Amino acid sequence: MHSTDTVIMKDGKALPMQAWLPDSTEPDSIVLGLHGFNDHSSAFSGAGAWLSEQGIALYSYDQRGFGRNPDAGHWPGDATLVQDATCILHQLRALWPQKPLFLFGESMGGAIALCLLTQTEKIHVDGAILSAPAVWSRASMPRTYRAFLFIMNRLFPKKTLNTRTSRIRPSDNPDTLAYWKNDPFVIRDVRIDALHGVTALMDKAWSVCPTATTPLLWLHGKHDPVIPLKAVQAAMCVMPAQSCKIVVYPEGWHLLFRDTCRADVLRDIAHWIKNVA
Template structure:
């Protein structure tokens, strides 16, 4: 399961302390020097440095009214949109999802590519898709780690050509809100045993209540089941960077819809609140809060309400969401934080 880096309390300490010792250097494999123009094929994106990122598309029967470029979460893959694809296609949306570097079938599986490389890849992918579908609104959707990548991409000097951003439980649980015992142990282990990998799943922690989706992910050979220490450290660096990028979401930004669930066991409420507190009041950002939704909103058994809200928001970001989750979100932003 793609849950490895988000370990809570005693589970995190047990997992980190159980690692064997042995010293080596943390590894990051970013994009290489440019070799050619990026390209979009039916089954892959080719980046400027020649890296081939496998691509999956779900297309509606008629020409699409909007295009979704979808970025998966940590240890997940391009298959993460398998569950909601039919409903989104039926509504006239074309979906594209690619394996980000270090994940799925992309190069250097299991090795961290660096936050800048992930953000640059997302912007390149968006430009390629915009060229394939000229005149059609392009919405960028990111789940968990993918949401953090989009926060960076959206706030860079040359952002993607997006008509809007959908951030599903964005991974922003960085050092600002993470317990010091976890970050301290991880920093030590990153320098002692950076390439040691541990099982990604944690008993009792579930990213969705959809058991069929969980079984599909468990059987999928693209799902990473063991996570290296230095890769986890890279993810935390990305989450730090994503949180720091939030103040740069200004009024000229495309609209942003942030989706968060009350049953999220992987990104705590304090982290999401910290993100919302950093987004400027004048930014065109809206939070949709669902009390019964888990970390993977589009795979939950209650995903229909989230999908309906996303579709309505794409049609008109200014109108209230059908489910009322935006009204709930306003109340949640100032309510006492629940225990986690």
Template structure:
């Protein structure tokens, strides 16, 4: 059903465009642009993609997570070889990535008795609707469902969610909904939190118009010249990996921006035990956005902050990634202890301007709120 503006019902508009046509070219163009925008707005109301309803109970096997709407999402797992399972992680990948992002961390953590699961989210990797954005209600429902399935397979074992970038944003949104995943704690690596208001108005407007007019247009981001990691070998492998998306549709970029805004706004509602990992050399998510998010959190939240001097956006795959993996294992073992790397103390020196040797306690939000955060 197409919506059409009937000029015959408003003859004065035709006269405006007919009289002195050259002089009124701008007015005519503005009216046509108004009609186009109004058409886009109304058509979006009629043609918004419906949420698929659950048709079956979700299930999990060794290779796939089958969601309640029968979507088949590939799963990778890493289990301890000669150790009992002491804890379990469900890992969510970032934008244009897929479950293989956790291969090295998963193999490392299993030696500490930590089992890991990672799955290709819809639109990425080998999951359905590759290259297309999945609405947040669906992605959070997937996370809640697989969390319950993993919980059932490991009863009585502490369960954690770990998200990288976009995956971290999805965890924040899922954990602040009415039916959040049942977990014992959350790990956010380079969380993609970025409020719409922090983006210049002309960029917001341009992205909105592009999303309405040409959502199918694809961009690469190569012209931005951003460095996501110091691990050049890993970056070259990603560039050759056919399951890593190299181009992004405008509507997926818009969906990501909207998700980041929701994560920023809702982070202060997440009360779970949380470890935040952030690198000082992150060129993808601005430090001001992460610090603004931390500043909005109540001081009584059990959030443990780690700041890595040589860390980039893809922390878990950087050259110094084993240091960060060790911190994750140590935090899971005892969240009340300082991290082996000292990155939590570094966060305190950054926020408080104090000498690192003067800091004895944990760098939690209660500590940071006493300083400048």
């Protein structure tokens, strides 16, 4: 069962939300999906529909600065993104007090999940799925990229870069690429200050990796051109071994649970959730 609504934040801000719940029974587990940079909650439509058939409810919302929000394209700050996710987790915990609660972050959403799990304000989360999490530290980025971003953010923070002609392919699935190209709520003119903001978020997420003690399922694609596997292997190495399971898909790209290998990815996610729950 798919539904749409809004969710209210502590400051009164209403964010668009979608939910995918089992049709005839109560869910066994609850998952909060955090979408990636320039994307929105519909990124989880396929995963939500499939997981709901496995008895798992998935909620996802358009984060501030993205999707259907009127401020789409403006970077809200990583602290605000983490606070919003924390607020919604509290609401889901109140709505489903007896159900296991999980985070499911894709790319930027994975970075937000890591920052949330290691923040001072604690909320009980049974586990988190990190799909190609954005943990590419600035130290491992090319100097030319860092220099360009630093200078442009100082001089022209509101300037936008057109991503329509980018040669980077985030997926090997033609349907996913068509969504990325044509969906009206996917941001394609990206502000420099937003790029700078998400880069700082990646740096922060990388730095907190050693302190993550919540059970984690880390998923990555060998062909990922957005968050290259080589760039995040250092983060994988410092994750606490007892709490983190890492799976690398030989045929996977960046948008793993929307790639052509998505059936394997979604089965692995459902199996892991049921084992942890």
